[in-house]
Amino acid sequence: MTEEQNPAAIRAEAIESLLIEKGLITAAAIDEVVERYNERIGPLNGARVVARAWRDATFKRALLSDATAAVAPFEFEGGQTEKLVVVENTPKVHNVVVCTLCSCYPWAMLGLPPRWYKDPAYRSRIVREPRRVLAEFGMQLEPDVEVRVWDSSAEVRYLVLPQAPDDATRVSEEELVARVTRDAMIGVERVA
Amino acid sequence: MDGIHDLGGKQGFGTVVRETDEPVFHARWESRVFGLNLVGAGGSARNIDHFRHAVERIEPIAYLTHGYYGRWLGGLETMIVEAGILDTGAITRRAIELGARPEDRIASQPALRPDRIDYRPSESGNRRSIAAVARFRIGDVVRTLDRGTHGHTRLPAYARGRRGAVISTHGGWVYPDTNAHGRGENPQHLYTVAFDGAELWGADAEPGVVVHLDLFEPYLERSDD
Numbered sequence: 001m002t003e004e005q006n007p008a009a010i011r012a013e014a015i016e017s018l019l020i021e022k023g024l025i026t027a028a029a030i031d032e033v034v035e036r037y038n039e040r041i042g043p044l045n046g047a048r049v050v051a052r053a054w055r056d057a058t059f060k061r062a063l064l065s066d067a068t069a070a071v072a073p074f075e076f077e078g079g080q081t082e083k084l085v086v087v088e089n090t091p092k093v094h095n096v097v098v099c100t101l102c103s104c105y106p107w108a109m110l111g112l113p114p115r116w117y118k119d120p121a122y123r124s125r126i127v128r129e130p131r132r133v134l135a136e137f138g139m140q141l142e143p144d145v146e147v148r149v150w151d152s153s154a155e156v157r158y159l160v161l162p163q164a165p166d167d168a169t170r171v172s173e174e175e176l177v178a179r180v181t182r183d184a185m186i187g188v189e190r191v192a
Numbered sequence: 193m194d195g196i197h198d199l200g201g202k203q204g205f206g207t208v209v210r211e212t213d214e215p216v217f218h219a220r221w222e223s224r225v226f227g228l229n230l231v232g233a234g235g236s237a238r239n240i241d242h243f244r245h246a247v248e249r250i251e252p253i254a255y256l257t258h259g260y261y262g263r264w265l266g267g268l269e270t271m272i273v274e275a276g277i278l279d280t281g282a283i284t285r286r287a288i289e290l291g292a293r294p295e296d297r298i299a300s301q302p303a304l305r306p307d308r309i310d311y312r313p314s315e316s317g318n319r320r321s322i323a324a325v326a327r328f329r330i331g332d333v334v335r336t337l338d339r340g341t342h343g344h345t346r347l348p349a350y351a352r353g354r355r356g357a358v359i360s361t362h363g364g365w366v367y368p369d370t371n372a373h374g375r376g377e378n379p380q381h382l383y384t385v386a387f388d389g390a391e392l393w394g395a396d397a398e399p400g401v402v403v404h405l406d407l408f409e410p411y412l413e414r415s416d417d
Binding site for chain 2: 005006007008009010011012013014015016017018019022024025029030031033034037038082083085100101102103111112114115116118119120121122123124125127128129130131132133136137143144145146147148149150151152153154155156
């Protein structure tokens with residue numbers, strides 16, 4: 001189906017054009033918001049925080065005790081992160097984040113969520129059968145690893161601190177940043 | 193409300209489908225809907241809880257089939273119509289001029305009359321000071337309410353009537369259950385509560401799973417058992 005034939009695309013255009021004609025919004029204001037989220041707000045923000053935590057034990061302690069304050073000096077733009085909580089993966093604990101009621105997600109840290117995060121399959125299953133879902137993502141967890149699921153049901157936003165790779169203290173922070181994936185910070189992937 | 197949005201624990205949706213290429217927006221219209229919401233096209237009808245409830249109230253088949261930005265479009269149209277900014281007929285007429293077909297499924301199902309309620313937040317963000325002392329402390333064992341509501345709530349159905357432990361406290365926050373309906377921000381204490389998988393899912397639960405929810409004080413009572 002081409003975009004022109006898509007009913008949602010047409011209805012969105014109808015609403016936008018009517019609101020512009022009423023002088024309530026401008027197309028330029030929408031362009032600006034779209035550009036900001038398309039180009040400046042993304043998972044690189046979260047990756048910088050994770051890489052810092054792997055290299056700096058003092059920062060990591062601060063991050064785990066009060067993430068909102070610990071990330072404030074980064075001055076990330078973007079909404080949906082009024083209170084941030086960072087949860088740490090260890091050899092015995094694996095964390096994974098969801099929003100079963102809508103699609104809450106730490107925008108300022110990770111950008112806008114991927115489609116699968118917002119789809120019914122992930123939202124319905126990850127709270128009920130997280131081991132099976134994580135296995136489908138390629139993560140086989142040992143039986144003695146506790147799985148902690150965080151269902152973002154209020155305004156607290158969660159970010160997973162993945163386990164550091166073995167060489168985390170030997171390579172540069174920039175290289176670590178490049179290795180941290182968005183999916184690892186949601187909790188459905190390991191960092192290689 | 194017991195709506196289609198309350199997906200936690202529902203079965204039958206199959207494998208999580210990941211894309212190899214994951215653009216932020218899959219089509220131009222998705223970015224327009226996103227931008228329309230962020231520039232406040234819902235007018236005075238805008239607070240985050242009212243928006244979430246508007247999305248919850250869209251037509252349930254559309255909820256499952258129109259995708260995330262299709263849901264946002266339905267919620268946005270609901271807010272715009274209920275605020276009296278545009279009416280459904282005018283939107284449909286314009287859509288047909290632009291090529292829509294009369295049989296197209298429309299996600300929005302707004303109330304028949306505009307509500308004229310001012311939903312605007314009292315200040316930015318959702319954290320609020322609260323005079324009441326918190327009823328619960330870290331370590332307390334609590335049980336969630338065992339009933340639904342016609343209105344907006346952030347207690348998912350799968351966690352109703354379940355026993356868990358408070359693991360952290362977050363102070364006072366705007367209460368979605370009243371704020372979504374324009375009945376006041378009514379700040380309440382917020383807690384993170386941990387539930388064992390078996391408490392939620394019974395004998396079929398996967399072993400070694402703990403599910404955490406952020407729950408407002410009115411959802412909780414002290415558990416005596």
